[in-house]
Amino acid sequence: MKTSPKTSLRFExxxxxxxxxxxxxxxxxxxxxxxxxxxxxxxxxxxxxxxxLDLADVxxxxxxxxxxxxxAFRRARDAGGRLVxxxxxxxxxxxxxxxRLGPDPQPKxxxxxLLESTGGTVIGGFQGxxxxxxxxxxxxxxxxxxxxxxxxxxWGALAEQSIDIGSRALGIVGLITFxxxxxxxxxxxxxxxxFGAAIFVADLTAVSMVREMGPLMTAxxxxxxxxxxxxxxxxxxKVSEEVDALTVMGMEPTRYLAVPRLLAIIMMVPLLTVLADxxxxxxxxxxxxxxxxxxxxAFLNKMLEAIAPWDLISGLIKSVAFAYGIGxxxxxxxxxxxxxxxxxxxxxxxxxxxxxxxxxxxxxxFSVLFYIVL
Amino acid sequence: MPEIALSVRGLKAGYGEKVILKDVDLTxxxxxxxxxxxxxxxxxxxxxxxxxxxxxxxxxxxxxxGQRLDQLDGAERTALLTRIGVLFQYGALLxxxxxxxxxxxxxxxxxxxPESVINEMVRLKLAAVELTHAExxxxxxxxxxxxxxxxxxxxxxxxxxxxxxxxxxAGLDPLTSAELDELLMRLRDRFGMAVVVVTHELLSIERIxxxxxxxxxxxxxxxxxxxxxxxxxxxxxxxFFARQAAGEMRGPQTALExxxxxx
Numbered sequence: 175m176k177t178s179p180k181t182s183l184r185f186e187x188x189x190x191x192x193x194x195x196x197x198x199x200x201x202x203x204x205x206x207x208x209x210x211x212x213x214x215x216x217x218x219x220x221x222x223x224x225x226x227l228d229l230a231d232v233x234x235x236x237x238x239x240x241x242x243x244x245x246a247f248r249r250a251r252d253a254g255g256r257l258v259x260x261x262x263x264x265x266x267x268x269x270x271x272x273x274r275l276g277p278d279p280q281p282k283x284x285x286x287x288l289l290e291s292t293g294g295t296v297i298g299g300f301q302g303x304x305x306x307x308x309x310x311x312x313x314x315x316x317x318x319x320x321x322x323x324x325x326x327x328x329w330g331a332l333a334e335q336s337i338d339i340g341s342r343a344l345g346i347v348g349l350i351t352f353x354x355x356x357x358x359x360x361x362x363x364x365x366x367x368x369f370g371a372a373i374f375v376a377d378l379t380a381v382s383m384v385r386e387m388g389p390l391m392t393a394x395x396x397x398x399x400x401x402x403x404x405x406x407x408x409x410x411x412k413v414s415e416e417v418d419a420l421t422v423m424g425m426e427p428t429r430y431l432a433v434p435r436l437l438a439i440i441m442m443v444p445l446l447t448v449l450a451d452x453x454x455x456x457x458x459x460x461x462x463x464x465x466x467x468x469x470x471x472a473f474l475n476k477m478l479e480a481i482a483p484w485d486l487i488s489g490l491i492k493s494v495a496f497a498y499g500i501g502x503x504x505x506x507x508x509x510x511x512x513x514x515x516x517x518x519x520x521x522x523x524x525x526x527x528x529x530x531x532x533x534x535x536x537x538x539x540f541s542v543l544f545y546i547v548l
Numbered sequence: 549m550p551e552i553a554l555s556v557r558g559l560k561a562g563y564g565e566k567v568i569l570k571d572v573d574l575t576x577x578x579x580x581x582x583x584x585x586x587x588x589x590x591x592x593x594x595x596x597x598x599x600x601x602x603x604x605x606x607x608x609x610x611x612x613x614g615q616r617l618d619q620l621d622g623a624e625r626t627a628l629l630t631r632i633g634v635l636f637q638y639g640a641l642l643x644x645x646x647x648x649x650x651x652x653x654x655x656x657x658x659x660x661x662p663e664s665v666i667n668e669m670v671r672l673k674l675a676a677v678e679l680t681h682a683e684x685x686x687x688x689x690x691x692x693x694x695x696x697x698x699x700x701x702x703x704x705x706x707x708x709x710x711x712x713x714x715x716x717x718a719g720l721d722p723l724t725s726a727e728l729d730e731l732l733m734r735l736r737d738r739f740g741m742a743v744v745v746v747t748h749e750l751l752s753i754e755r756i757x758x759x760x761x762x763x764x765x766x767x768x769x770x771x772x773x774x775x776x777x778x779x780x781x782x783x784x785x786x787x788f789f790a791r792q793a794a795g796e797m798r799g800p801q802t803a804l805e806x807x808x809x810x811x
Contacts, residue, residue, distance in 0.1 A: 204659050204706075211662050236707045236739075238661055241668035248668075272738040276675035279667065282684050513688040514643025 183209045192223045199231035204238035214246035219255030227259040235269035244275060306506050309428070313436055313502060316429040320437075331434040339400045340442030344449065346399070351391050351450035355383050355457025363466055372466045376476035379458025384481055385544075388450040389489045390537055393496035396443055397529035401504040404435055405525035408508025409518040417509070427509070436501040443497035444490045451489065488544045495540070496533050503529045552614070553578045553710045553742035554599065559608035561591075561598045567606070568594045569766045578709070579740040581732065581756045583747060585777075585788065586763035592746045593637075595763070596712055599744070600634050601625075613709055630658045633708030637715045639699035641687040647698045648674070648683035654705045673701040676731055693720045700728065704735070710742045711735075717749040725749065729756045750791070762788070 183206040186197040194217055202210065219225040227243065229235075243259065250257040259270065286294060320327045359379045366374050408431060411417050417427050455477060462473040507525035511517050554576040562568040568591045576582045584592050597603040599610055601617045609616060615628050641650045651670045655661060661669070674680045677697035687695055696719060703711060713732075717725040729752055735741050747753060753760070753774070760777050762770040762785045770777050770785045778789045 204661060207661055207665060211665050237669055237672055237704075238655075238659070238665060238707075241672055242665045244672065245664050245668040268738045272676075272734060273672040274675045276671035276680040279671065280681075280683065513686065516644035517688075 182206060183213070185210075185213065187213075187217065191217075191220070193226070194219070194223075195226045195228055197228040197231070199233075201234040202232055202239040203234060203236045207238040207242050210239065211242045211245070214242060215249075218246065218253065219250045219257060221254035224256040224258065225250065227257065228261065229259055229266035230261045230263050232263045232266040234265050237269075237273060240269055240273050243270075248278065302510070305510065306502070309432075309506050309509065310502050312428045313432045313505065316426070316433050317436060320429065320433045328430070328434050332438055335434050335438035336442055338403075339396065339438050340445060343396065343399055343442075343446060347392055347395050347446045347450055348453045350395060351383070351388060352453040352457045354387050354391055355379060355454030356461055357457075358382055358387065358454075359458035359461035360465070363461060367466070372462075373468060373472070373476055375458065375462055375466060376468075376473050377480035379461075380455055380477040380480045381485060383454030383458065384451045384485045384489050386489075386537075386541070388454050389447050389493040389496060390533065391454075392443060392447045392450045392493060393500065393533045393537075394530060396439070396446065396497065397500045397533060398526055400439060401500040401529045402522050402526045404439075404501065404504030405507045406518060406522040408505060409511040409521045412509060412511050413514060413518060432501075432505050435505065436498070439497045439501040440494060443500075444493045447490060447493040451486070488540075492537065492540045495536055499532045499536060500529045503532060551577060553580070553612070554582075554744060555611045556595075556599070557609050557611075559595070559598060559610065560606045561594055561603060561608075562606060563594075563603075567766070569598070569763075572608070572763075572766075572768055574761055574768070574771075576710075576742050576744055576759075578742050579736055580758045581736055581743045581745060583745050583753050583757040583760045584763065585748075585753070585760055585785075587784075587788075590763045591766040592763060593714060594766075596714055596744070596746055600632065600712055601629075626658070630654070630706050631709050633703035633706070633711040635696075635700050635703040635711070635713040635716055637718065639687070639695040641695060641699055641702065643687050646684050646686055647679065647690070647701075650687070650698065651702045651705055654702070658706060669705070670701075673704055674698075676704070677701045678727070693724055696720060697724070697728065700731075707739065708741065709739075711744070713743065713745045713747075715747055716745060717747055717752045722751070725752060726755070732756060750789070 183202070184199040186199075188195045188197070196213065196217065198210070214225075217225060225246075243257075247257045259266070262270070285291075359375050362378045363372060363375050366372050366378070408417070411431075417431075420427050420430055459470075459473060459477065462468045463470045504525050507521045507528070511521045552575060554574070556572055556574040559572040559574075560567060560570050561572075572595060574582070574595075584595060586592050594603065598605050599612065604618060610618070612628065613631055615624075617625065617628055620628060641647070642653070645653070648667075648670050651673055652666050655666045655669060659666075670683065671680055674683055677700055679694060679697055679701065682690060682694060682698065687698065690698065696716070700713075700716070703713075711732075716728055716732075720728065732743055732745075733756055736743055743756075745756065757774055759773055760771070761768050762777060762780075762782070764782075764784055769782050770780045772780075777785050780786055
C-alpha cells in the first residue's frame, strides 16, 4: 500500500465571530482532525456567540472527528457560547449517532500529598511487618507439623526444590567463593608481607572465609537465584488464582507451597556454605603457595590451626538464619502480590533487595553477637 | 473501500508438526458479521491467530482489506494493523496503565491527534461500552466483564474496518452481552465494519450473525446463513443448534456397564 499523501481539510468560514459558520467538506478523518481541532480552537465561540458547523458536504467522518467536535462543544458550552451542527449529511449524522456522549471529563484523582503518602507508607510498612511475622509464624508451625506427620510431607516437591536451590547452585557458588578467597588472600598478602608476616595470610583467609565470607557470599547468591524465583513463582500463582484454588481445595498454601521451599532452602544453604568455605580456603591456599612461595604443608597446617570448630559452627548458624530469612522474604513478597504481570516483576525485585538487606543486617548483628556477647 | 474485507483461501496451519487447520476457505464482506463456530479444539482460535498474523500459515493465503499481512513488513504492516482491531478472549489489557491509557495507547502510537481530542475519543469509546467511570482505574481493579468491555473499547480505538473478536460474550452476563452485540451491530451498520466473531453463545449467534462457518477438526463443514446451518446435512452442525450431543454418547463404557456385566 502507498501511504496516502497528507490530505488537508476542506473548509470555508463565513460570518462574524458572534455567529460564524464553518462549512466542512469531503472526508473528515483522523488525518485532518488535528487541523480541524486547531480551527475549532481558534474560532471557539465566546460568551453568547454561536458557531455553526455545516456538515452537509461531509462524505465520511470517523470517531476522531466526532471527538474533536465534542471537545469543541464542551469548550463552547463552558465559555457560555454555543456550537451546533446543522445541516448534516447522512454520513455525518450516522457518525454522530454512533457514539454516545460520555460524561464531562473527570479529573484524574490527585496523588496523595506528602503527609498522606508518608503516613500511608508508615502504616503500610508496619502492616507489612505484621503480615510478615504472621507468615513467619504460620510457616514455622507448618514445618513442625510436617515433620511430626512425615506422611503428609510432600517429599517429591522437597527433593525438586532441593535440587533447584542446592545442586544447581554448586557451580556458581563454588566459583564465586573461590575467587573471593583468592582476592582476600591476595589483598592481605601485600600488607602482611611488609611485616614479614606473610604466613598469616593462611589465618586471615581461613578465618574470614569460614566465619564471614563463605556464609555471606552463599546467602547473597542464593537470594539472587532462589529467593527471587520463589517470589516470582508464588506471585505468578497468586496472580493467576492458583493460590486461591489451593485454598479452596482445602490445601493451605503456607503448608503446600511454603514448607517444601523453606525446608529445602534451610537444608541446602548450609551445605553450599561448606562448599564455599572449602573453595574459598583453596583460593587462599593457591595464593599462599603460588604467589607467596610458602611451603604447601606449612600453609595448610597454619590454615587448619587457625580454624576452631566454633568458627565453622558460627558460620553455619549464620547460614541457616540467612536461609530462613531468604525463604520467608521470598514467600512473603510472593503471597503479597496483587494485580498483574508488572506487579510480579516489581515484587521479585523487591524481594531480592529485601533479602540482601536482611542478610547484611543479620550478618552485622551476628558478628557482634559472636565476638562480643559469646 | 474494498468489498471483501477478509478472504482466506486454502489455509493450512498448525503448530510444529501438528496440523490443526486444513483447506479452510472463508470470505467476509464489508458490513458483515461472520461467526466462526465449532467444538472445543477444532481450530477456531488458530484460524483467528492466522488471520491477525500471530501464526504463520503453512500453506494458503489470507488477504485482509485487499492486502496480505504476511507479505508486508515495516510501516506497511503497521499501517494495515491499524486498520484492524482485535478483542482477545481475556481482554489482554496492559496491567500497568489505567483503562483510559489502554484505550488511548493505539491513538497515541499511531496518530498525531492533539491530546484533547484523544482524551475525548477515549471517553467516546468508553461511553460506547459504558465504562466512562472506570477511565482512571487499573485493569486489576475491574471485574472480568468490565475488563472485556474495556478491551473492546481498545480494539475500537482506531475505528477498525475489520474487527476480530475471540469469544466476546464469554464471562459476561446476558444483559451486557446483548449490549455488546448491539454495539457491534451498530458499528457494522454505521461504518460498514466487518466483524469476525468466534463464539459459542447461541443467543448471541442468532442475534448478530449474518453468515457462519462451522469448523470440525480443522475443516469447515458448513458455511452459510443461520438457516443454512440449522438445516445442514451435517449431524454435528444440526446438533450444535439443537444443543444436543452429536450421536449417542461415544467413548468407553461406564464402570457400571463393565463391572455389573461381569466383564
